[in-house]
Amino acid sequence: MSNLKQLASQTAIYGLSSILGRSINFLLIIVYTAYLSKEDMGAFTGIYALIGFLNIVFTYGMETSFFRFSTGKNLDPSKVYYTTQSLLITSSLVLGSSLYLAAPVLSEWMEYPGQAYLFRWTALLLTFDAILAIPFAKLRLENKALIFASAKILNILMNVGFNLILIVAFPFLITEGIIPEGFLGYRSEWGVEYILLANLFANGLIVPFVWWKAGMFRFQLDSSILFPMWKYSIPLLFMGLAGVTNELISRLLFEYLLPENFYPGLSTREAAGIFGANFKLAILMNLVIQAFKYAAEPFFFKKSNDQNSPLLYAKVMHAFIVFCALLMIAISVNLYWIGPLFLRSPGYEEGLFIVPSLLMGYLLLGVYFNLSIWFKITDQTNYSFWITLAGAIASIVIIWSLLPIWGYFGAALSTLGCYLIMCVLCFFYGQKYYPIPYQTGKGIFYLMLGFAISYGGFYLELEHSTVNFIFKNSLILIFGAFIFLLEKNQIMSYLKRDKK
Structure with a gap:
């Protein structure tokens, strides 16, 4: 029970940064839907889906690889940090420069003619994200959760501040005649541009702080560490690409697969904006999963050598399912007022019905994260690629076949379907190679x-x-009471053991 309490306390601290910080960031959807057009929301949805894909390419699984090798018995954690960070700095500069130069071609390909600057800013943003990944991971590994949380919250507060200045304050000041049109090069017709710029400014300014708090760094590429890490991380790169396909493919392809006039009065990009805005509401589940992941990944690795670790993993999974099922119900039954509260302009509410399916999809993603520990601690990361690839294929097939027929709901089902398939495959192979006594029947x-x-x-x-x-809301209490009755003996057993 003490192990579960340790994980819970770490999750709570990481949750402070993840949930509080992202909740503040989440509130930006009020600003975006109130001040920007649905077309700008569609552009925001598509470009940030692309950023999600490219983020995986820029970091190529090195974060998990860093955790694995830093906790190895025969390796110096400092040398692992120097090598990993040096590699990411080098590769990020190369990839960022390539994307910067390819911006004009990419803007035409994605139907943003004359807006190559959007993709140049994207290149800079991705570079900043990549060179922050390992310092943040080092803070997590060293249990510096408060510093990690502070940096994350500071970053998000700056992002929100820049958004409010560029999207709300400047237009108001110009309209009131307080500042002239074109002040500091301000362009009133820009929308998604200011979302990108705000994000870019915030990430660039946080780099020195995070590097300072992560501790001393010197450029070093140790081949004895580099090549084993590279071998370990390559399957994770492909797993990451397949995984981000599962998460983002619906938002990236929505406007290109939706037939014209499918929703009367809306362009395909405007419909993508509605889909993306409603997708944002499901982030409430993803916030919890992200906070759990920050704490659980280093925790799982550190406990991997304990004799009772399989039983511990099973208990963590069961508690995770119960908590997240309650959260899914709580959000879904209150969407009738949560939706209008955050989606401020008329028309967005027509996509609310997809949110419960998206919440369930994210919950299954969390289940998959719990299940995936078996191939990470047994160094069989090649399975991660094949499992995630199966999910990606399912995601693409579902969205390609159902989005043109069912619109918003067809796109949402691609998220739910792919994570369900991944969970089934990961559970099957995990029980074969690293059996964990999950309470499978109850969980399902x-x-x-x-x-x-x-x-x-x-x-x-x-x-x-x-x-x-x-x-x-009584449905939440009824479900919770039902769970308590079924789990009463186990809960009392934990409490008695903890007192001892």
Whole structure:
């Protein structure tokens, strides 16, 4: 139980930065939907999906590789840090320069004619992200959770601040005649441009702080460390590419696969903006998973040599499923007021019905992260590629076949379907090569029941607003009470053991 408490405390601290910070960032959707056009929202959705893909290429699995080799018995953690960071600095400069030069071609290919500057800024943003990855990982490995959280929150606060200045404050000051049109080169017709610039400024300014807090660094490429790390990380690169395909392919391809006039009165890019805005609401689940991942990845590796680690992993998985199923229900039944609160312009609410499916998809992603520990600690990362590739293929097939028919819902199903397939495959091979005593039957039952209650609570409406709110939220309490009755003996056992 002490191990679970340790993981929970670390998750809480990382959650402070991830949930609080990203929640602040999440509030930007109010600004974007209120001040920007649906076309700008569509551009934001597509360009940031591309950034998500390229982020994997720029870091190519080195973060996980750094954790693995820094905790090795015969390696100096400092040398591992120097080598990993030196490699990423070198490769990021090469990849960033290549993307910068290719910006005019990329802008035409993605149907942003005359806007090559968007992709030049993207190249700089990706370079900053890559050279921050290993210093942030080092802070996590050294259990400097408070410093990590502070840096993340500072970065997000700067990003939000720049967004508010560029998208809200400057137009207001120009309209009121306080500053002239074109002040400091400001262009009123820009929208997505200012989202990118705000992100770029914030990431560039945080680099010195994070490098300072991560500790001393010197450029060093040790071949005795480099080549084994490279061998370990290459499958993770392909896994990452396949994984990000699963997560982002629907947003990247939406405007290109949706038939013209599928939604009357909306261009395909505007419809992509609606889809992307509703996808953002599902980030509430992803925030919890990200916080859990920050704490769990180094925790899992450190506990991998313990004799009872399989039982510990099973307990963590079970607790994760219960908590996230409750969260999925809580968000889904309250979408009727959460949606209008964050999506400020008319028209966005027509995509709300996809959010429960997206929440379930992200929950399954968290389940997959728990399951994937077997190939990470046994160094069989080649399985990660094939499993994630299967999910990517499923994602592409689903979106290609269902988006032109079902629109928003077809795109959402690609997220749910691919993570379900990945979970099934990862569980099957994991039990074969590294058996973990998961409570499989209970876990599946909780997930299915939680998903059914989520959609039921979303669609069921009562006339009186107060009664409707009480009824919907009572579903959370009913599900929680049901879980408690089934888990009562196990919970009491944990509490007694902890007292001893």
